[in-house]
Amino acid sequence: MKALIIVDVQNDFLPGGELAVKEGDQIIPIINQLQEKFDFIVATQDWHPADHGSFADNHKGKNIGEFIELNGVSQILWPIHCVQGSFGAEFHSDLKRDKWKAIFQKGMNPKVDSYSGFFDNNRQGDTGLGKFLKDSGVDEVFVCGLAEDYCVKFTVLDGISEGFKTHLILDATRAVNLKEGDFAKAMIEMENAGADIVHSSDIE
Structure with a gap:
């Protein structure tokens, strides 16, 4: 069975947010159309405590974009974003949610960041997404x-x-692009790992 995973379409990652992704809002209509093609949909949600170790403001003398070691993992420092219960952590109001089976929150442990919807960055914390999908x-x-x-x-x-057959929907995502070319670099990395790169129009 196929599932759509919608990753972190939250106010802080959209234009005007604390960690805004350029043109991030442009993917919302595409994702809403995609949802009509899937019977099984889940979402992930960045859900940080205010004292999270990935926030530059929580490290005296450190700036956004610098690297530190956080709990044994190299960690880039971000602006404060997606704090639990804040407007920035909410899903964008235009994003349809009526068909979602579950929401998997991540980044709740202040000692480790969590980019993936499956595990935290040191792979010690499991969100439960993998088991939920397999079950x-x-x-x-x-x-x-x-x-x-x-x-x-x-x-x-x-x-x-x-172990999932995994596709990246290329036109339904945007990159932070801290460095020019990060979007293409990430796409190549995913493709080399075995991901299938598709466009929303390819999905029936």
Whole structure:
């Protein structure tokens, strides 16, 4: 069975948000159309405590974009975003949610970031997404959302490692692009790992 995984289409990752992805809002109509093609849909949601270790403001003298070691993992520092219960953490109001089977929250442990919808960044915390999909009979996943070069990429890579036939829906994602070319670099990395790159119009 096929499933659509919608990654982190939240206000803070959209134009005007604290960690805005350029043109991130342009994928919402595409994702809404995609949902009509799937009977099984899940979503992930960044859900950070205010004291999260990935926030630059929580490290004296450190700036956004710098790297630190956080709980044994190299961690880039971000602006404060998607804090639990905040407007920024909410899904965008235009995003349809009526067919969703479940929402998997991530990034709740202040000591480790969590890009992937499946595991945290040191792979010690499991969101339960993989088991939920397998228990539901899903063996093929289509991934879309934000951002292509971080949370989408790692969700795709973990989907492959968990044994799912995994597709990236290229026109239904956008990248942070901290460095020019990050979008293409991430796409190639996913493709080399075994992901199938598709467009929304390819999906029946």
